[in-house]
Amino acid sequence: MSVIFRDILPADNPVMAAIIRRSIEEFDVPTEGTAHTDPTTDNLYQLFQTKGSRYAIAEEDGVILGGCGIFPTHGLPKGCAELVRFFLSPAARGKGLGVKLLEKAYEFAREEGYTSLYLESFPEMTRAISLYEKNGFEYLPAPLGNSGHISCTVWMLKSLFYEPNR
Incomplete structure (x- = not known):
């Protein structure tokens, strides 16, 4: 599997x-x-x-397998971005691509000066939640910011500070 990671076009x-x-x-x-x-889902490049x-x-070989982004969602705490539109095609799942896309998101976030990432999801997306x-x-009791995605019922936050003891 020869997967490349690139910015959206x-x-x-x-x-x-x-x-x-x-x-x-x-x-x-x-x-x-x-x-x-x-x-905005139809216009991700523009977003x-x-x-x-x-x-x-x-x-991989000209076939898009999925993607993941960070976005400065309105209303999030200072230094926090949202992990957004993180989806893989069914054929691409279970091959470690999710972890690699997360690492790209962390890299992007740190380059942009963010210190934490927030996400919204659903309990039904068990593999994503496990990842x-x-x-x-870590789980949050309520949503942060104003993503407009009012149906999501799982809210999580991650600090991007390096954790040398892990």
């Missing part, structure tokens, strides 16, 4: 929108109040031109 918009929507449907979670109905944001694409737990995300 305009031509990636329809493929990533399809991966995101199919994933949300696959896990049978609400479509309203999620990335499924968020109009990630926002200052303080970045989006990584995982690609977040294993990578130091």
